[in-house]
Amino acid sequence: MSQALTLARPYARAAFSLARDGGKYADWSNALGFAARVAADPQISALLGNPKLTNADAVTLLSPDGASETFGSFLALLFDNRRLALLPEIAGLFEELRAEAERIVKARITSATTLPAGELDTIKAALKKRFGREVEVETAIDESLIGGALIDAGDVVIDGSLRGKLSRLQSALTN
Structure with a gap:
């Protein structure tokens, strides 16, 4: 590849x-x-x-x-x-x-359930502010996240999922 x-x-x-x-x-x-x-x-x-x-x-x-x-x-x-x-x-x-060239960031938002349009717009606005660029959003559903969302925008991954938080808590408790 x-x-x-x-x-x-x-x-x-x-x-x-x-x-x-x-x-x-x-x-x-x-x-x-x-x-x-x-x-x-x-x-x-x-x-x-x-x-x-x-x-x-x-x-x-x-x-x-x-x-x-x-x-x-x-x-x-x-x-x-x-x-x-x-x-x-x-x-x-x-x-x-x-x-x-067109200053566009492509983001994939994976959530446990379908996000309401208002929440999606809020996330899109926050990403636009963070990157200083237009944001194209693609959504996906992964029930194994339990709750929250996982945002993958190029080189940046923001894990706000409940599964991710539980994994970090488990890691902190074992160390």
Whole structure:
């Protein structure tokens, strides 16, 4: 996995540079996402490794409707360098670069039960104040947390769950 990320990083940076220069972050994000989903399909993945597949066929297969000529050239470059299998990693790294450029923090809030909209808005506002950036929130439910919430925002993890508090109390009592 780390080797794939290492190989994908320069391509993601190049795609990001092209998107930034054209002011088309969303278009590139959508196109890369489409290409990554297609390339990740096991049947398509096997087809991409076929030596009879031409450059033009690969570009047509992986390009969404309305994709720019520049995106097609990018896919052709990946084909020429035999890096089409890296599309999922390239798309993920591109999204990280885009979030950084747009000053957005992606946070995942996992709670024991469904959070009311008011609480979610309060948490989002607190995270926005803490990071000084816009916050995109994704929610999940994990009943094993017992109560409270676990917030994962990039490099920061805030464990306010009852399970986490009990674990810290147990650790303190045993030491």
